[in-house]
Amino acid sequence: MGSINAFSRSTRWRVGAIGLTVGLVALSAACSSGSGSTSAVSGSSKQTITFAESGLGTEGAQTQKAINAFEAANPNIKVNVQVLSSDSTTYLSQLEHDFISGSTTPDVFESDVTYPAKFAQAGWVLSLAQFNPNMSQFFPHEVAAGTYNGTDYAVPWFDNPEGLFYRTDLIKTPPTSPAQVVSDAEAALKTDKQLKEGIAFEADKYEGAITAFLTVDSAFGGSLDPENVNTPGNVAALNWLHAAIYTEHIAPTAVTGWQEGQVEQEFVSGYAAFAINYPFVESLATAAPVKGHVGYIPFPAGPGGTPGSALGGEMLAINAKTAHAQAAWKLIEYLTSAPVEIARAIATGDPPSLPSAYTSQLYSAAPYFAAVKTLNSYSAARPVNPNYLAVSADLQTLFSSVYANSASNAAQQAFASNAATIKSAANATPAG
Amino acid sequence: MATEAKTVAGRPARAGRPVPVGHARETSDRRLGYMLVAPVLVLLLAITAYPLIYNIWNSFHFDNLSYGNLPHSWVGFKNFGNVFGSSLWRAALERTLIFTVVTIVFDVVVALALALMLHRKFRGRGFLRAAVLVPWAVPTVVSALLWKTMFDPRAGFVDYFLGAFNGSWGNISWLGASVWRSWIAIFVADSWKNVPFVAIILLAGLQVIPNDVYEAAKMDGASWWQAFRRITLPMLKPAISVALIFRTLQALLVFDVIYIMTGGGPGNSTETLSFLSYQTFIVNTDFGTGGAQSIMLVILALAVSAVYVRTFRTENT
Numbered sequence: 001m002g003s004i005n006a007f008s009r010s011t012r013w014r015v016g017a018i019g020l021t022v023g024l025v026a027l028s029a030a031c032s033s034g035s036g037s038t039s040a041v042s043g044s045s046k047q048t049i050t051f052a053e054s055g056l057g058t059e060g061a062q063t064q065k066a067i068n069a070f071e072a073a074n075p076n077i078k079v080n081v082q083v084l085s086s087d088s089t090t091y092l093s094q095l096e097h098d099f100i101s102g103s104t105t106p107d108v109f110e111s112d113v114t115y116p117a118k119f120a121q122a123g124w125v126l127s128l129a130q131f132n133p134n135m136s137q138f139f140p141h142e143v144a145a146g147t148y149n150g151t152d153y154a155v156p157w158f159d160n161p162e163g164l165f166y167r168t169d170l171i172k173t174p175p176t177s178p179a180q181v182v183s184d185a186e187a188a189l190k191t192d193k194q195l196k197e198g199i200a201f202e203a204d205k206y207e208g209a210i211t212a213f214l215t216v217d218s219a220f221g222g223s224l225d226p227e228n229v230n231t232p233g234n235v236a237a238l239n240w241l242h243a244a245i246y247t248e249h250i251a252p253t254a255v256t257g258w259q260e261g262q263v264e265q266e267f268v269s270g271y272a273a274f275a276i277n278y279p280f281v282e283s284l285a286t287a288a289p290v291k292g293h294v295g296y297i298p299f300p301a302g303p304g305g306t307p308g309s310a311l312g313g314e315m316l317a318i319n320a321k322t323a324h325a326q327a328a329w330k331l332i333e334y335l336t337s338a339p340v341e342i343a344r345a346i347a348t349g350d351p352p353s354l355p356s357a358y359t360s361q362l363y364s365a366a367p368y369f370a371a372v373k374t375l376n377s378y379s380a381a382r383p384v385n386p387n388y389l390a391v392s393a394d395l396q397t398l399f400s401s402v403y404a405n406s407a408s409n410a411a412q413q414a415f416a417s418n419a420a421t422i423k424s425a426a427n428a429t430p431a432g
Numbered sequence: 433m434a435t436e437a438k439t440v441a442g443r444p445a446r447a448g449r450p451v452p453v454g455h456a457r458e459t460s461d462r463r464l465g466y467m468l469v470a471p472v473l474v475l476l477l478a479i480t481a482y483p484l485i486y487n488i489w490n491s492f493h494f495d496n497l498s499y500g501n502l503p504h505s506w507v508g509f510k511n512f513g514n515v516f517g518s519s520l521w522r523a524a525l526e527r528t529l530i531f532t533v534v535t536i537v538f539d540v541v542v543a544l545a546l547a548l549m550l551h552r553k554f555r556g557r558g559f560l561r562a563a564v565l566v567p568w569a570v571p572t573v574v575s576a577l578l579w580k581t582m583f584d585p586r587a588g589f590v591d592y593f594l595g596a597f598n599g600s601w602g603n604i605s606w607l608g609a610s611v612w613r614s615w616i617a618i619f620v621a622d623s624w625k626n627v628p629f630v631a632i633i634l635l636a637g638l639q640v641i642p643n644d645v646y647e648a649a650k651m652d653g654a655s656w657w658q659a660f661r662r663i664t665l666p667m668l669k670p671a672i673s674v675a676l677i678f679r680t681l682q683a684l685l686v687f688d689v690i691y692i693m694t695g696g697g698p699g700n701s702t703e704t705l706s707f708l709s710y711q712t713f714i715v716n717t718d719f720g721t722g723g724a725q726s727i728m729l730v731i732l733a734l735a736v737s738a739v740y741v742r743t744f745r746t747e748n749t
């Protein structure tokens with residue numbers, strides 16, 4: 001009190017005015033957007049670009065290694081790596097916040113295969129037409145995931161096919177039909193008492209439930225077209241997964257809470273004869289009884305179906321507001337070149353998006369990539385739709401409700417009663 | 433008291449208007465005070481009032497970020513109409529209200545028993561009072577993840593514990609495989625965290641009830657039950673009302689424990705109003721409809737609070 005009163009009247013006013021000014025400046029700084037000049041910078045000028053990615057651990061380290069090599073080859077371009085969340089939902093939100101605020105950064109970013117259509121519709125990503133990209137060099141299904149209204153918006157970076165793992169010591173020849181998966185699983189459960197389930201798959205209410213379903217879907221002649229999901233093939237595929245839990249009892253009800261991490265744990269711990277999962281499981285099967293006994297195949301086709309696999313993976317895209325489009329494109333070209341993709345595959349297990357990268361060099365370092373390439377030729381993409389997140393939420397609800405319902409017609413009823421909702425979500429427009 | 437006019441800071445006092453000693457300095461100090469708190473006030477307004485007003489504004493506009501190029505046009509009450517017309521929202525409202533009623537009744541009853549126990553004198557009471565608060569101090573996300581693991585049929589202790597009584601109970605899938613079991617798991621996780629909070633509020637209420645009231649009742653021959661009903665409960669009314677308001681608002685807004693444990697499943701059987709708002713805001717990036725949903729949730733919360741305040745208003749207030 002005394003010290004305050006010791007100030008003169010004018011000093012007090014000044015202190016107060018400074019406080020108010022500081023507050024207003026802080027507020028205006030907090031409220032200002034990150035947008036800046038969008039005047040284009042030539043690819044040959046000295047410049048710094050920002051690359052947003054979600055990679056941590058070996059993936060992050062490998063990206064940094066590739067970027068160091070890119071900077072050495074392009075001394076005029078410096079790349080700042082912005083590591084965003086490894087959680088896909090948070091990662092998407094972080095990107096959206098940048099785009100909504102009109103930020104010019106990140107200039108180039110990693111994108112899940114399900115994002116490009118949404119970003120393109122919102123006008124957040126740059127059309128790649130100006131760069132005349134050679135998209136025919138990549139696996140076509142992943143190229144399709146980055147295409148919206150006939151225009152390419154994202155380049156495949158790595159291509160992660162989900163497929164069927166099996167224990168080669170328990171199942172001597174790979175199954176050739178869905179029915180044989182069941183009989184092999186039952187036989188394996190009788191043979192190996194350490195097994196806890198015949199098959200493990202993701203059935204928790206999350207995105208992975210959709211990719212697990214897609215892995216088996218085409219084997220029954222199904223396809224995940226939001227315009228009409230109520231098809232005999234889709235019903236048969238979901239029925240098979242449902243029956244694995246409630247009729248055949250080769251999968252525990254616990255799968256209804258499992259995501260890919262739990263599925264991987266069950267398989268590499270030697271508790272599951274089969275598992276639906278991504279290629280990364282192969283590199284984790286390093287201990288008995290699984291070590292050296294891992295087979296990886298597309299889900300075997302039933303009558304009228306084709307072998308099944310679901311497309312996962314990441315793409316690279318450019319911010320529509322960037323001032324460094326040419327430099328960003330150079331980085332994309334570099335990261336998606338065959339030698340860089342091969343080095344990444346060997347170091348991290350991320351499967352190349354270029355068929356030409358599946359070379360003897362890659363196979364000698366990691367022989368299982370031969371199987372990965374086979375699966376990549378069967379991969380089914382999730383619907384390419386700007387409203388995919390809403391469609392996905394409805395599909396997750398549908399699958400989750402079926403897995404929690406032991407009635408044998410649960411799948412049939414769920415598809416029949418939700419088809420219209422899913423179609424409506426896929427076609428939702430501002431006017432609608 | 434002296435009333436003669438004085439000059440302050442060299443300025444003559446107004447003629448005919450007596451100025452109290454130090455009045456001008458007090459005014460000046462007050463102004464300085466306002467200016468010093470102004471930055472904080474501005475920031476608080478920016479992070480509370482501004483979002484609230486902007487949300488109300490959004491709720492009357494088309495504002496879907498997935499259509500970033502479209503104008504945020506005025507749509508009147510259309511967003512509110514869409515929300516009321518949505519069977520998902522009505523079902524979520526029903527679930528939220530049932531969850532709120534069940535959880536607060538359970539929490540208050542259990543917490544009252546706990547508070548009565550902690551109010552008694554016994555060895556280690558101080559330690560137990562502190563220990564009881566631990567679940568409340570754990571962030572909800574952490575406690576939800578803990579309980580999700582505990583209810584896991586492979587890794588959790590719940591099935592392990594139940595399996596000791598009956599072998600067939602040792603492999604129950606709580607989350608994802610059954611609507612009822614999912615809700616039970618959510619209730620357990622939610623109550624584990626919140627019962628201590630209510631208990632501490634009620635314990636504080638018990639401690640201000642004078643002992644001589646109980647002694648007088650005892651001398652009049654009142655039983656324990658009569659003393660509880662006629663003295664404890666009425667005198668606990670203010671504490672109970674505070675606990676109820678806090679817990680009801682928390683329960684109406686429940687999100688994190690459900691997001692972590694079930695993701696709203698199986699199907700959408702555990703989706704609540706806040707979960708639906710999350711889906712609309714974050715997943716669908718529809719800030720117009722999301723704004724309408726959240727405004728209705730705020731109105732619901734305010735209405736419930738008003739009912740509580742009116743119900744528990746004492747004669748003194």
